Amino acid sequence: MQAGDAKHRAYDLTDTIEITVETPTDPVARFDNDGDGEIGITELGDAGRAFAEGEISITELGEVGTAFAS
Numbered sequence: 001m002q003a004g005d006a007k008h009r010a011y012d013l014t015d016t017i018e019i020t021v022e023t024p025t026d027p028v029a030r031f032d033n034d035g036d037g038e039i040g041i042t043e044l045g046d047a048g049r050a051f052a053e054g055e056i057s058i059t060e061l062g063e064v065g066t067a068f069a070s
Contacts, residue, residue, distance in 0.1 A: 027047065027056060027060035027061075027063045027064050028063055028064055028067045031043045031044075031046050031047045031050075031064050033046065038067070039064055039067040039068040040068070041068070043064070043068070044064060044065065044068045047060075047061055047064040047065075048061065
């Protein structure tokens with residue numbers, strides 16, 4: 001069975017496609033969800049949740065908090 005894309009290229013549905021998603025190493029960049037270069041209250045909340053779940057360190061949370069306060 002085959003499928004195509006927007007440019008009408010055919011792909012065999014048994015082909016393997018590998019996608020890698022890399023999380024930014026800078027915690028401020030990681031939580032700047034809208035990409036505006038600033039940390040808003042929702043993004044700070046996301047960082048707080050990540051800290052509570054053990055995904056980031058207190059130091060990383062502090063960096064996000066500092067970016068929010070500036």
